[in-house]
Amino acid sequence: METVETTIQTLPLMEHFYTIQGEGFHQGKAAYFIRLGGCDVGCVWCDVKESWDAEKHPKTKIGKLARFVEDTPAQLAVITGGEPLLYNLDQLTALLQSKNIATHIETSGAYDLSGKWDWICVSPKKFKSCKSEVLVKADELKVIVYNKSDFDFAEMHAGIVSDTCKLYLQPEWSQEKKMLPLIVEYVKQHPQWEISLQLHKYINVP
Ligand code: SF4
Numbered sequence: 001m002e003t004v005e006t007t008i009q010t011l012p013l014m015e016h017f018y019t020i021q022g023e024g025f026h027q028g029k030a031a032y033f034i035r036l037g038g039c040d041v042g043c044v045w046c047d048v049k050e051s052w053d054a055e056k057h058p059k060t061k062i063g064k065l066a067r068f069v070e071d072t073p074a075q076l077a078v079i080t081g082g083e084p085l086l087y088n089l090d091q092l093t094a095l096l097q098s099k100n101i102a103t104h105i106e107t108s109g110a111y112d113l114s115g116k117w118d119w120i121c122v123s124p125k126k127f128k129s130c131k132s133e134v135l136v137k138a139d140e141l142k143v144i145v146y147n148k149s150d151f152d153f154a155e156m157h158a159g160i161v162s163d164t165c166k167l168y169l170q171p172e173w174s175q176e177k178k179m180l181p182l183i184v185e186y187v188k189q190h191p192q193w194e195i196s197l198q199l200h201k202y203i204n205v206p
Contacts, residue, residue, distance in 0.1 A: 009091045010059035012037035014051050014082060018072045022200030024121055025140050025166050026104065032074035033206075034065055039083040041108050041128040045146055045172050051082040062092045069101050076102040076118070083108055085134075089115030106142075109134035124157050135160045142196055145179045146172040151186055154193070168196035 014037040021031040035048070037057030050056070069077045077096050079089060085107050093103045093115035104119040109130035113120075122138040124130035135141070141161050143154035151169075158167055169186065171179040180195075187193045200206065 009062050011062060011087055012054040012057035013060040014057045016068050017206050018074055019205045020200055021078060022198050023170060024142050024168050024196045027199050030074060032069040032072055032077045034077060034079050036081045036084045036087065038086045039081055041083055041110055041125050043125050043127050045174060047173065062095055065092060066095045066099060069096065070099055076104055078104045078106060080106040083110060085111035085113060093117060113137060126153060130157065132160050136162060138165050140166045140168065142168040142170055144172050145169050145183055146175055167193045169193050170196040173198060173201065
């Protein structure tokens with residue numbers, strides 16, 4: 001007799017929590033965050049370095065991930081990392097959307113896009129180049145400003161995204177005092193950009 005093998009996908013889960021989206025276009029909205037382990041982008045200022053080694057994070061069935069979200073009133077799930085596009089996210093996003101949970105991703109854009117998304121936030125990094133194929137699908141381009149050269153870096157990527165893509169400049173947390181005044185001036189001169197602040201750090205939520 002023929003057997004049908006069904007593979008249930010697992011993904012390395014670093015942490016998951018229900019909170020307020022602190023950044024970008026959806027700032028201020030309740031959102032369930034699923035942070036996947038694994039990243040080889042290597043940002044020097046990364047504030048989640050413990051995410052880098054995927055082996056350190058338990059492989060978790062996607063059904064369990066969806067149940068975490070379903071157990072809350074969350075209407076949207078943010079899949080982040082690490083770099084979530086290290087994995088194929090077709091099954092996870094299909095499952096979440098089948099439960100009427102909107103799917104948002106935060107990615108560096110360094111890997112091919114998989115999954116079906118209601119919102120794609122691409123945050124390119126200097127340490128591993130961002131794919132144009134991902135950038136053109138972005139709903140939101142969020143560039144972290146660590147030093148002055150990041151303004152040119154931001155414009156370079158803004159030249160690739162679609163006309164409707166929202167553009168954000170966000171100060172890197174440790175450089176905020178230094179870079180925020182420069183970002184304010186930049187946005188005043190280039191009003192197609194907006195400022196994104198890490199609201200969650202101000203209101204003390206994860
Ligand atoms: S892409 Fe994100 S998780 Fe990866 S090193 Fe950079 S900031 Fe850290």
